[in-house]
Amino acid sequence: EKKLLGVSAKDLTPSYDWFQTDGLITVVIYTKQKDMNAELVIVDCQDKRLRGEIIVNEHSYVLEVDLDHEVEDFFINIAEKIGKVEIILKKKDNVHWKMLGQPLESHNTFIKRKNRGLFYRKCKLVSKTEVTHDTKLFCFMLPKSTCFQVPAGQHVYLKQIIAGTEVVKPYTPLLPFLPLNFKEPSCHDSANIYLMIKIYSCGLFTQALDHLQIGDCISISNPEGNFKKSQVQALEDLFFLAAGTGFTPMVKLLNFALTEVSSLRTAKLIFFNKTEDDILWRNQLEQLALKDERFEVQFVLSEAAKDWMGKQGRISSSLLSGFVKRSRKDSKVLICICGPTPFTEQGVQYLKDLGYSQEEMHAFTA
Ligand code: FAD
Ligand code: NAD
Incomplete structure (x- = not known):
């Protein structure tokens, strides 16, 4: 068994226990992770089958049983600081359960997330x-x-x-x-x-x-993806380079940054589309820019009509150098890129050429 700073890998594996009262079954998972939260807990409980998954960094812990008896409903309780997750099952009938249930294939396993099949x-x-x-x-x-x-x-x-x-x-x-x-x-x-x-x-x-x-x-x-919220923590400048539906990951991220990241000074979106009619949520983006002075949006069209007064073309080094600018020297910045693969690849290359580091960018890909 590999020892890491005196803590064995086995010590980091979550464990579980369960107990019952007349009406309830409580399954307790000790995740051994300090910052537990609702985004790391996935529970499905249907037709006597209970599946609970806890995300622990790059790993996933799964509890999966064919329950002893039927349940009517369930609730989840999370003690965030101590990393304890309770799944509370409401018994359908007030009978005494002899066991939690029959373990299914993935029961009580702790493996790399990428090796866990989709559920x-x-x-x-x-x-x-x-x-x-x-x-x-x-x-x-x-x-x-x-x-x-x-x-x-x-x-x-x-x-x-x-x-x-x-x-x-x-x-x-x-x-x-x-x-x-x-x-x-x-x-x-x-x-x-x-x-x-x-x-x-x-x-x-x-x-x-x-x-x-x-x-x-x-x-x-279940949700997947390698973006980490820690990339936004203590951030000062946030840039989005989005093309077409590549806008979609930006929505929750922008909301999170504007709501929860107190250090944030600027959030700028440069949005590439073919024509004006293709711009997603244009009105909402313009309203937000009026309402929140930290937010700015710019539209760039690759197949603009003659009367388009805004910027034209595709992603280019000159466009980016004018747009992606730190609000002050050495400010903490993150640039998110999402769109068709060639768009994302070109964007990453231009940003590297402009001197931005790998840690300062995040490309959304498959
Ligand atoms: P397909 O049958 O695959 O083809 C779509 C169209 O593109 C067709 O007209 C086809 O002729 C053309 N086409 C196909 N492949 C290529 C190619 N390589 N180059 C050029 N043209 C091609 N899409 C959204 O709308 N919203 C999202 O929120 C969203 N999120 C995504 C998240 C991730 C992580 C990824 C990787 C993709 C996401 N997509 C999203 C894209 C989505 O997964 C599909 O690729 C898309 O919906 C097209 O699927 P389809 O089967 O209808 O099209
Ligand atoms: P689109 O065809 O309408 O193009 C929008 C803009 O992208 C164009 O105006 C142009 O500026 C730019 N563009 C298109 N092709 C380009 C190329 N070859 N080189 C440089 N720039 C180019 O876009 P769409 O149909 O909305 O497609 C959006 C893409 O975003 C899809 O490929 C989808 O898979 C991808 N996407 C990825 C994720 C993710 O997380 N990985 C999420 C959402 C969407």
């Missing part, structure tokens, strides 16, 4: 609203038997059977709108997942999505 649950389409001529905002509701939150900068996978074949694609949950009042942390609407999706006329997955009716279900996975 899906069926979510219902609640609403679908137009954002632009080809982009829609989909709202999916998590079932009552599921509890998780999607952290800023992370995506989920959607799965559908199309013409007899299982197809999976990633999408980035965002907020239903850009909150204009950043003074209060926005209350979390965690039962709904909002996705802004461009429907391509020849797109395999998006065509099938567009044909879903309100009330239809689709499989949605």
